[in-house]
Amino acid sequence: MQNSTIAKIALTAAVAVAGVGFFVKSTLGHSQHYKMVDELVATDLSSWGDKEIKVHGWVLAGSIVEQVVNQETWRTFILQNKGKKIRVFSSGPKPDTFKDQSEVVATGHIVGAATQKSIADQLKVNLESDMAYVVAAKELQAKCPSKYEGAQVNKNLEEFQ
Amino acid sequence: MGNTPFSPIALVGSIALLLAYLLAAWCVAAGIAGNAHKSRRLVTSAVYGLYGFGALIALASALLIYGFVTHDFTIKYVAAVSDVNMSTWYKVTAFWGGLDGSLLFWVLVLALFSVVAILVNHKKHRDMMGYVVATIMVVQVFFLSLLIFTKNPFSTYLTTPPADGQGLNPLLQNYWMVIHPPSLYVGFVAATIPFAFGIGALASGRLDDVWIGSVRVWMLICFGFLSLGLILGGRWAYEELGWGGYWAWDPVENAGFMPWFTATAFLHSAIIQEQRGMMKMWNLVMVVLTFFLTIFGTFMTRSGAVQSVHAFGEDNVLALQFIVFMALILIVSIGLIVYRANKLSAKMQFESFYSREFAFLLNNWILLACAFFVLFATMFPTITEALDGSRVSVGIPFFNKWMTPLGLVLVFLAGAAPLLAWRKTTRERLIGQFMFPLCAMAVTVTALAIFFPQTRTTTAIFAETVALPVSLVNFGLCAFGAASIAQEFWRGTAVRRRQTGSDPVTSLIGLMISKRRKYGGYVVHLGVIVMFVGFAGKAYDREVDRTLQRPAIWVGLDESRTREERARFALDYLDLDDQTAEKIASGKLDPRRNSRDGTFNFPVPPMKARQPDWPTSAFVFGDYTFVFENLILTSDDLKTSVTAQMSIWIADDREKELDTARRKLDAAESEDEAKRDQAGIAALKVQIDELRKSLKADPISLVNLGDVYPAKWNYKKGQEPTSEVAIKVRIHEDVYSVLTGYDTDSGMANFRVFVNPLISWVWIGFLILGLGTLICLIPQSVVDGLTTRKGRLGNAGNAAILLLVAGALLAMTASTASAAAEHVAPGQGMGDTSQGWASMARPRNDLESKAMKELLCVCGCAGHQSIFDCKCKSAHDMRLVVMDFLSQKDRNGKAVFDLATADGRDQAYDAVLASFVTEYGGEHVLATPRNKMSWLLPTVAAVGGLGLLIVAGRRWIGRGKATTVAATPPASTVEDDQYAEKLDDALADED
Structure with a gap:
């Protein structure tokens, strides 16, 4: 094999390895985690920082407080699973099925409870002393697998079979 | 039984x-x-x-x-x-x-x-x-x-x-869904044919360049349908899912996108094999990869391997069957390629980096990188879950961060590759070719940076630390690419003109027909560039969430008020025409809302800008003011709907005019006294004075852009309500509103409004891309038919290809024209009373007949018929309403509409349509919805353009032949010869 060919192969391999390495690093930095409430509170909540996270749980009955402030609908509620709880703040639309004890996935960031104090005051909610961190959600999704075509078709088929 | x-x-x-x-x-x-x-x-x-x-x-x-x-x-x-x-x-x-x-x-x-x-x-x-x-x-x-x-x-x-x-x-149950999945399937399936020919060539050892010609056409069809399927999917998401965007990097979208990249790569590298005898193995790999990715994409979405909004649920048996099949594909293909490796060596070598083949190679690498990036990122959640059990995913920003720069390089290459020569480009040619496109780029970037400072905002690419003014670069590259294509067309046309002596338009069309692969390809590139202009708008989209109270008109005109209070409210706050205002003022018309069904007893005009309830029922967002007008409840056979009526207003230009006039005045007054234009200064002062007075009298003066009707539909058999978004299409941006929630008791409604700049250009760009693909696909026999004027098709196969092309064209036309159609055709099941109802409440005059033909029945009968034609009871009831409305009388027994005059009839016609739109909460009751007609235009233009192309091409080719035979060719310059040589060099084997 000629030297130039070896050089070309080496160069290509080096570029490829460097590219893939950079890519994997970049991916890890951008990955969005998905946790159940109990899994989440078992972690060090202060370590989440800027990372976006999806939190999955059930709405604690009677915990929803909602109010329109300056044309914006603000709400807070407690999300729970297996006895573990975390408070969620959100504004804007909510899923049609959102109500007490409904299954919800909140997408957002883990922030210190103190940062949400002013909203809590407007909603007239007292922040729990044992919850130093809350979820500032930018989106709430109903966890409803039957929402989309295939799942529903399969479900229908199963029911019939 | x-x-x-x-x-x-x-x-x-x-x-x-x-x-x-x-x-x-x-x-x-x-x-x-x-x-x-x-x-x-x-x-x-x-x-x-x-x-x-x-x-x-x-x-x-x-x-x-x-x-x-x-x-x-x-x-x-x-x-x-x-x-x-x-x-x-x-x-x-x-x-x-x-x-x-x-x-x-x-x-x-x-x-x-x-x-x-x-x-x-x-x-x-x-x-x-x-x-x-x-x-x-x-x-x-x-x-x-x-x-x-x-x-x-x-x-x-x-x-x-x-x-x-x-x-x-x-x-x-949506128009886009009727054509989006089949077109994606067709794209997927079309990839099988090139694969079969590739395997056939490998197995038989016939690895000369003949097979690639047959394969190229099928890959082009695959490319065309994949593009169509992807864009229709985007359009469906945009109109139906209500999140304001059209592309979310969802696994199913990605499954269609991956083979699109490799198919595109093949279409470019196949040209190198045809021209230079290189990249044989690469082409086979691309063919196999494209097919493999279509199967892999199907596997991903059908087996539940990847979580997705439209995945088909988990199915382990199916997954296993797919895995075995995919393994078989890879083993056989790779085995055959290795077995035939000695026959796949290149005849030629790359000679220079400044060559067209190198640009194509680069383009192939980047397209392949795109495909693998998308593959990896889509599979990332599955991979990590398999490795350590943690559920993580990567979002839209991550995809954008990587795909944006890769896309920009592709746009640059689309502009640069046509400027380079095969083998190598001399320094002089390099300068001559790149001068104009680079200047266009420089001018665009400078102008945007100065006049639109927002384009200078930097965005991170690849990693947080690498930031670029992406928009500015994007617009610059789009200008570069467009200028390069324009230059190619310009020069090609000039050469043809000198050779044939015909006029510029005929030469251009003739050039496109005779060299349709090359110029069709350029049209595709142009489409992609226009789409990139549309993509750039994404950086500037804005959204807002608001909760609004049903407006005062509901209270102001409620029956519980006194007649005088209602009249005062109507006169103060409604944009009444003089006639109606006078009637209300004089007590002849009582502006009343029926508390039973919420309808008003006269056509309700939009409210004036000055409203008593704006703090709770209106909001300002960007340049627009949104006013919540009404919440309408309706129901039909299949569903109940809650529709919000929202009017959109935009500020008039008085503030701007005042500002400009002030600046002009300052400039005029700063001149030397001798040079001052006194008359001009006086005129400016008068103008400023008038504008000030006007603004003082009416500080918020807004121009109404019309009403939109976002809605929520609850299907009787559906599980969850669907959101019906309302889009106000403007040439530079879409105003997109969604009703995200409502409470009929309190009259509160939640809205999410998006302003999406430049989005229309994505769809327009796609139409151009489609047109380019069709030009590339025009079969030789059609061109031969044009030249001999017999119009005879060579054989059944060509007829079939033509049919496919026509099918694609039809699908495109339908897809765009159909925007005028409503989302869901209601069902049937009206019983067997048609004859009876159809014969009752027939129109008594032309006006009634005209209005009935324009109004659609909402009963649910098939085919969306007008109430004039529809045979059901609902149509009958609606006809009665029309007749009553047109012949209504005021308290004094005088007819409200003067049907004796043409003006009166026009007014009555508009009023009855307006009242139905209000009543049924949207223009879906109209046979010709007003606000979506804009979509027809590009389609008509595209179809017309293709027709023109063929007709003019026929004329040109006929004339060209006559000219070459009859007349001595005009003397050509050295430059022409060089260019013609380059053209021939580039196109020798392409047609």
């Missing part, structure tokens, strides 16, 4: 599938043995077997559709995805609405494509045809075995079948 369900349709259908399965197995065996033993008879039998297979699958598909149309609910699949109330159109769509049917649809499309492909090519590639047929049939056997053994769409109930089916998911 007693109570045991029996369906002749299911029986015959199942038999057809079984026979097809046996036939397919025979074709595989006969095809391979035929070519291996050089037995022509065996190969011919395989070819005819393939035709017979196509007929059997067509029969099975027709039977399934027949089962849907005739409500044969003994068939489980029919019962699962349709019901009696669906319109015939959606019943046909339900064919591919579920997993079982979609698999049969796949087999059907592949069967039809393979029949056409074999018809066209079987004489050309006799020595590999057996392998080609066998490859296609192996794919068919795989899909058929899924169909027959696990997902038989013809399986029936053993016990009493249900009286009615489950119905199709409402989200799928």
Whole structure:
């Protein structure tokens, strides 16, 4: 094999390895985690920082407080699973099925409870002393697998079979 | 038969599938043995077997559709995805609405494509045809075995079948969904044909450049349909899902995108093989990869391997079957490529980095990088879950961060590659070619940076630390690419003009027809560039959430108020015309809202800008003011709907005019006293004074852009309400509103409003791309037909390709024109009273008849008929309303509308339509909706353009021939000759 060919192969391999390495690093930095409430509170909540996270749980009955402030609908509620709880703040639309004890996935960031104090005051909610961190959600999704075509078709088929 | 369900349709259908399965197995065996033993008879039998297979699958598909149309609910699949109330159109769509049917649809499309492909090519590639047929049939056997053994769409109930089916998911009962999945399937399926030819060439060892010509056309069809499928999917998401965007990097979207990248790469690298005899192995790899990715994409979405909004649920058996099949594809393909490696070496070598082939190679690498990036990022959650059990995913920003720079490099290459010569580009040519496009880029970037400072915002690419003014770069590269293409057209046309002596337009069209692969390709590039202009708008989109209170008009005109209070409210706050205002002022008309059904007893005009309730019922967002006007509840056979009426206003230009006038005045007054234009200064002062007075009198003066009607529909059979978004299309941006929630008791409603700049250019760019693809696909026989004026098609195969092209054109036309149609056609089931109702409440004069023809019946009868034509009771009731409305009288017994004059009739006509729009909460009651007509224009232009192209091409070619024979060619310059040489060099083998 000629030297130039070896050089070309080496160069290509080096570029490829460097590219893939950079890519994997970049991916890890951008990955969005998905946790159940109990899994989440078992972690060090202060370590989440800027990372976006999806939190999955059930709405604690009677915990929803909602109010329109300056044309914006603000709400807070407690999300729970297996006895573990975390408070969620959100504004804007909510899923049609959102109500007490409904299954919800909140997408957002883990922030210190103190940062949400002013909203809590407007909603007239007292922040729990044992919850130093809350979820500032930018989106709430109903966890409803039957929402989309295939799942529903399969479900229908199963029911019939 | 007693109570045991029996369906002749299911029986015959199942038999057809079984026979097809046996036939397919025979074709595989006969095809391979035929070519291996050089037995022509065996190969011919395989070819005819393939035709017979196509007929059997067509029969099975027709039977399934027949089962849907005739409500044969003994068939489980029919019962699962349709019901009696669906319109015939959606019943046909339900064919591919579920997993079982979609698999049969796949087999059907592949069967039809393979029949056409074999018809066209079987004489050309006799020595590999057996392998080609066998490859296609192996794919068919795989899909058929899924169909027959696990997902038989013809399986029936053993016990009493249900009286009615489950119905199709409402989200799928949408025009875009009728054509989006089939076009993606067609794109996927079309990739099988190049793969079959690739394997045929490898197996037979016929690896000369002949096969690549046949394959290229099919890859182009694959590219065209994948593009169509992807864009329609985007359009569906944009109109139906209500999140304001069109592309979310969802696994299913990505599954269609990955083969698109490799197909595009192949279309470019195939040119290098044809021109320079290089990249043979690469081309085979691209063909195999494209096919593999279509199967992999299907696997990803159908087996539940990846979580997605429209995945088909988990199915481990199916997953295993796909994995085995994919392994087979890879083993056979790689094995054959390695086996034939010695025949795949390149004849030539790259000579220079400044060559067209190097630009193409670079483009291929980047497209491949795109495909693998998307593949990796889509599979990332699955990979991490398999590795350490943690559930993580990567979002849209991550995809954008990587795909944006890669896309920008591709735009640059689309502009640069045509400027480079094959082999190598001399320094002089490099300067001469790049000068104009680079200048265009520099001017664009400078102008944008100065006049639109927002374009200078930097965005991170690849990683947070690397930031670029992406928009500015994007617009600059778009200008570069567009200028390069324009230059190519300009120079090519100039050369043709000198050679043929015809006028510029004729030369241009003639050039495009005769060199359609090259110039069609440029048109595709132009489409992509225009789409990138549209993508750039994404960086500037804005959204807002607001909760609003139903406006005062509901209170102001409520029956509980006194008559005087109502009149005062109407006069103060409604934009009444003089006549109505006078009637209300004089007490002749009582502006009243009916508390029973919420309707008003006169056509309600939009409210004035000055409103008493704006703090709670209106908001300002960007340049727009949104006013919540009304919340309307309606219901029909299939659903109940809550529709919000929202008016959109935009500030008038007085503030701007005042500002400009002030600046001019300052400038004029700063001149030396001798030079001052005193008359001009006086005029400016008067203008400023008037504007000030006007602004003082009416500080917020807004211009109404019209009303939008976002809604929520609750299907009686659906599980969740669907959001019907309302989009106000403007040339530079869309105003997109969604009703995200409501409370009918308190009259509160939640809105999410998006302002999406430049988005229309994405759709317009796609139309250009489609047109370019069609130009590339015009068969030679059509061009020959044009030149001989006989118009005779060469053979049946070319006719079939032409048919496919026409089909694509139709799909494109339909897809854009259909924006005028409403999302969901309501179902049927109105009973058998048609004759009676149809004959009652008929129009008494032309005006009534005209209005009735313009209003659509909302009953749910098939075909969206006007109330003039529709035979149901609802139409009858609506006709009565029209008649009553037009002949209504005020308190003094005087007719409200003066039907004796033309003006009066026009006014009455507009008023009755307006009242129906208000009543039914949207322009869906109108036969010709006003605000969506803009979509028709580009389509008409595209179709017209193609027609013009063919007609003018015919003229040009005729004239060109006459000129060459009759006249001495005009003296050409050295530059022309060089360019002509370059043209010929580039195009020698392309046509």
